[in-house]
Amino acid sequence: MNQNAAPSHDPNGTLSYEQAGVNYDLIDPLKVTAQRAAAATAGHLAAHGFTEVAASRGESAYVVDVGPFYLASIVECLGTKTLVADEMAKLTGRSFYDGIAQDTIAMAINDLITVGATPLVVQAYWAAGGSDWFGDNQRAQALVAGWKKACEVCSVAWGGGETPALAGIVEEGRIDLAASCTGLINPKERLSVGDQLSAGDAIILLESSGIHANGLSLARKLVERLPQGYLTEIAPGVTYGEALLAPTVLYSPVTEALWKAGVAPRYCANITGHGWRKLLRHPSELTYRIHTVPPVTPVLKFIQEQAKQDDREAYSTLNMGAGFAIFVKPEDAERTVEIARVQGIAAWHAGTVEAGPKRLLIEPLGIEFGNDDLQLR
């Protein structure tokens, strides 16, 4: 298995994301086949009098035109962050599953809002390695409480969900967490699948709280290099494990507040796997010039240092302090920053969209990513 591959010849050398266990070369061909098959099913909506918004194919959420408004839906996996929570529970006696619940919901919500949707309903998918998982009452209650609280932050209804016990599929003592989310784009002009994005638009970056839920394979692999493991202090009084478990920021309060203030994002990108390369998500030929780089969250700086990654590698994998990008008309830039801050989320007017070849220029760091660096469609 690839996830057991040796980190490198030098045990303290550079550690890349692929070496840490995720081999996109194996997953991506299946993804492409699945995406093609999925696209071929769009015509079925006609039988019900509806049509898909074709531009949403390849975006973070799927959108259907149902007449009076658009319907957006998604299912998203948390990933392996629970493995860190499980280790930290052993080391500290504390359950971190309240934060883990927020992470899981954030995976779905933060993707759904990129297309301009207001999230309405979240469904829980909690697949445990056996019935026993649910018998740990403290942990189970933390998961429920955190899930409910994240729904409150995002003003969504928790519709229900699944709590299967999957011995033989999910490992004993572990849980596979995911969330599905359904929302509406209402009124329809809120749709932001990118047709409006154009040269001159401003790039606003919203702060992350830490690693969020992408790059955890790398973060976990690094623990092997740390004599004190997850209990390594990365700042006074803050351990590596605690810092990794900072819950993912929920960005829907910002997108909702923007709409209420009359600011319509021209496009959004959720910065998850592939790090800042996600800023290249939009299909058009456009150049993204970053002039202001947000401060790097301490845990991400620590990971970069320990993994001996240069900036290019780090920004191509991790969010590096920016968890979400909103593209707005230049005259809306400062207001967008202000509105985010009112919601308690730091934001920066970080750059500009320009005419030109498809590339991302992070000028303060001298990094350039081209079209070949991100293949999502």
Added chain:
Amino acid sequence: MNQNAAPSHDPNGTLSYEQAGVNYDLIDPLKVTAQRAAAATAGHLAAHGFTEVAASRGESAYVVDVGPFYLASIVECLGTKTLVADEMAKLTGRSFYDGIAQDTIAMAINDLITVGATPLVVQAYWAAGGSDWFGDNQRAQALVAGWKKACEVCSVAWGGGETPALAGIVEEGRIDLAASCTGLINPKERLSVGDQLSAGDAIILLESSGIHANGLSLARKLVERLPQGYLTEIAPGVTYGEALLAPTVLYSPVTEALWKAGVAPRYCANITGHGWRKLLRHPSELTYRIHTVPPVTPVLKFIQEQAKQDDREAYSTLNMGAGFAIFVKPEDAERTVEIARVQGIAAWHAGTVEAGPKRLLIEPLGIEFGNDDLQLR
């Protein structure tokens, strides 16, 4: 772990569902806590100008009133049926993942339609034990092809999905499959959350193709008792493994055809876990009297015999030949049976709803289930 509990003192004695590995006593308290927390989030919809359909709490899908129509959504897990497919692939060299895909979609679709919804969008959740899972091209292509075909049968659009590699959470070489589904109840009078169900209504049962995707823990446990295991012939030319892997029937073509023919179900029950006890799902005090029992699918008869279950135990766990129940006005009963048959699905006018205490009477078998036999809310 409970799933490793000894089957019983007598290795060839009766095997119950609980002995086969699923301990609802551990899961159900968490479910109740989660359901209460979820119900408390309903008010958030008001911020968006919407309201939940409170009667859908406790039903198989969650319903929100969004004005011109109702929105229904759900996420559903396949369960452990892939473990049978994986064994059979080793024994026969064939991939059964096309059928497995249909099973997964059926879990979501067959629940969503119980509330009167037309399924519109399905999202795929394919969480593998490592990137390598996706490297088996034959299996991956079968999964994609089966998923696409099931979408065709149900006239739904495949919106997208997740294909994470979760080494450390999902077991190596395994995959955790789930589907989320979003649909509309349109026009709104199609809503069937049970307020219309009343004494005199007819109970229509639709055939199952076999075990579907519930009771697999028991079915797998039985293999230990069979000298030829999954290759045991249960009928001429049909092995136990193949019979278990018959894909779950997709029932949405029936509910859609009913609506087009002017038949509005008063209530529906998807017969999954808890077997025929699911006929007691409706919250009202009503008696369900079954006068006609559909023929038992051969693989279910085989399981019942091998597990030495009496009829009461078997009907309380397995679908026993009936995968879906539709409750209609008595004058619609025969037409409902006909419409299902036109869709290629055998159906029986099996019984009647009566005033009386909450119980299910399966008269030909002398079985009675009471309210205490099903606690889902």
